[in-house]
Amino acid sequence: MPIQAYIAMGSNLGDRHANIQGGLDAIEALESTAIIQCSSIIETLPIGPGEQGQYLNGVVLVQTDLEPRVLLELLLEIEATFGRDRASEQRWGARTLDLDVLIFGDRVIDEPGLTIPHPRLHQRSFVLEPLCELAPMLMIPGYEKTPQALLGVLGESGMG
16 A cells, blocks of 8 residues: 655755756656655755755655665665765765655654654754645654644744
8 A cells, every 4th residue: 555755855965956856756766656746945054064055955745655664775776876975974964965754654663774754853944844835734653743833843942
């Protein structure tokens, strides 16, 4: 039975627009997976070490028959085709393409290398804003709050 999943996209190296579009094209080409909707692509300030350019960020809603770990592994392969090497990069450093599974149906998963919902989703306005555009009232498993509510909390804390 197909499941709806939300995937975060980001890029701040190279041709950011081409990287995001290429990532979307590659996601659309995945077996048993179809893009349902894509948020607007927003430009955001980098969070992380060193001098970095601004990011383009967005969220894509897909419907998939893939299992969460298989989807994640395929997303990591897509990143690699765009030159990303997670093993050698600096944490929260610049990247050509970043693809993260945010939400996978109503599943809560905490396994080595796979945490769903994404463990920092509630701390990142650059994820919550596009997620709000697609599904402002979606109840996020494990948080029992909507993206809209989480974004409001983030704004109140001054961290957004």
